[in-house]
Amino acid sequence: MTLSYDPPSVSNADNPKKTLYKPQITLPGTDCPLRADAPLASLTSFRVGGPAEWYVAPRRLEDLQASFEWAKSQGLPLTLLGAGSNLLVSDRGLPGLVICTRHLRQTQFDPDTGTVTAGAGEPIARLAWQAAERGWQGLEWAVGIPGTVGGAVVMNAGAHKSCTADILVNVQTLSPEGIIEQLTPVDLGFSYRTSSLQGSQRLLTQATFKLKPGAQPKQVVSDTTKHLEERRRCQPYHLPSCGSVFRNPESHAAAWLIEQIGLKGYKIGGAQVAERHANFILNCGGAKASDIFQIIRHVQMQVEHHWSLCLEPEVRILGEFPSV
Numbered sequence: 001m002t003l004s005y006d007p008p009s010v011s012n013a014d015n016p017k018k019t020l021y022k023p024q025i026t027l028p029g030t031d032c033p034l035r036a037d038a039p040l041a042s043l044t045s046f047r048v049g050g051p052a053e054w055y056v057a058p059r060r061l062e063d064l065q066a067s068f069e070w071a072k073s074q075g076l077p078l079t080l081l082g083a084g085s086n087l088l089v090s091d092r093g094l095p096g097l098v099i100c101t102r103h104l105r106q107t108q109f110d111p112d113t114g115t116v117t118a119g120a121g122e123p124i125a126r127l128a129w130q131a132a133e134r135g136w137q138g139l140e141w142a143v144g145i146p147g148t149v150g151g152a153v154v155m156n157a158g159a160h161k162s163c164t165a166d167i168l169v170n171v172q173t174l175s176p177e178g179i180i181e182q183l184t185p186v187d188l189g190f191s192y193r194t195s196s197l198q199g200s201q202r203l204l205t206q207a208t209f210k211l212k213p214g215a216q217p218k219q220v221v222s223d224t225t226k227h228l229e230e231r232r233r234c235q236p237y238h239l240p241s242c243g244s245v246f247r248n249p250e251s252h253a254a255a256w257l258i259e260q261i262g263l264k265g266y267k268i269g270g271a272q273v274a275e276r277h278a279n280f281i282l283n284c285g286g287a288k289a290s291d292i293f294q295i296i297r298h299v300q301m302q303v304e305h306h307w308s309l310c311l312e313p314e315v316r317i318l319g320e321f322p323s324v
């Protein structure tokens, strides 16, 4: 590990004469910064949660491999992070190393095959606009999803009756042992808002999608815009959230079940069940992760009590939470 020291940057509150030095650490064999105690709230769409014990956001495959190696050498648990738009991170933060894909962003459109290959950290909405502006159809539905390509595949994100699995050709993954593999949709075991990569330690580095080139760009841009407008009309995009908190049970939409038992507007601390869409929990300002967690548990208990149905969270809950 390379260690260098900045000039004194933090003073010790208990003993002002004693000066603390802030270490600037890079991953061994790379120039990739490795940050200790890195705040995660600003890296999640809920805008809550404590720090990562260690955090790295590699730009290259070699740096991803070095990240896995370093975590293994230190015996640290791993968490993989995309845009953080489907995560509830504990106020206590996360132990171990958080590897974020936000800088893995190359995109390549191949007109011969009608495919686009994008890095794991490419925002799926930006990819949808790029496709639309070329007159390529197939990603219009994804424009309102604030996640990355990697997160969209892992969660099998979807909207407007389409989902990621419908257009996926293959993905490249990197295992903690440093093995690079190409996997097909069959390997990924897709079902409603999930895949076999969920909860695994394999990092998706890039994905290839099959689209339909050859339409009028103006038409595809217009269709894409309509999807976005429709979502903005029905869903509360004005405050931090994770989108839909619960998976829809087969019988009814989770939002309907929650609304019918009068939980719209239900509040704990700075968090609230949205008035516009009962399957959204909003951070109305100053919410803690524990406020959101308590609302999730309350909604689950009430739905179970009234409907004898178990609502399963779609949001990934990470770290320790006090039992409610």
Ligand SMILES: Cc1cc2nc3c(=O)[nH]c(=O)nc-3n(C[C@H](O)[C@H](O)[C@H](O)COP(=O)(O)OP(=O)(O)OC[C@H]3O[C@@H](n4cnc5c(N)ncnc54)[C@H](O)[C@@H]3O)c2cc1C
Residues within 6 Å of the ligand: 045, 079, 080, 081, 082, 083, 084, 085, 086, 087, 101, 120, 144, 145, 146, 147, 148, 149, 150, 151, 152, 153, 154, 155, 156, 157, 158, 159, 193, 197, 198, 199, 202, 203, 204, 205, 236, 237, 241, 242, 243, 244, 316
């Ligand atoms: C306002 C709003 C609207 C939303 N609307 C929708 C919607 O319409 N449809 C929908 O399906 N979702 C929706 N979501 C939820 C969310 O945007 C999607 O689930 C999205 O696909 C998550 O992507 P992400 O990059 O943010 O993943 P993250 O939240 O960072 O991570 C989600 C999971 O994927 C894993 N992961 C992320 N990247 C990788 C990678 N490269 N390799 C391996 N594992 C990885 C993480 O470990 C975690 O388990 C919405 C969220 C918000 C805030």
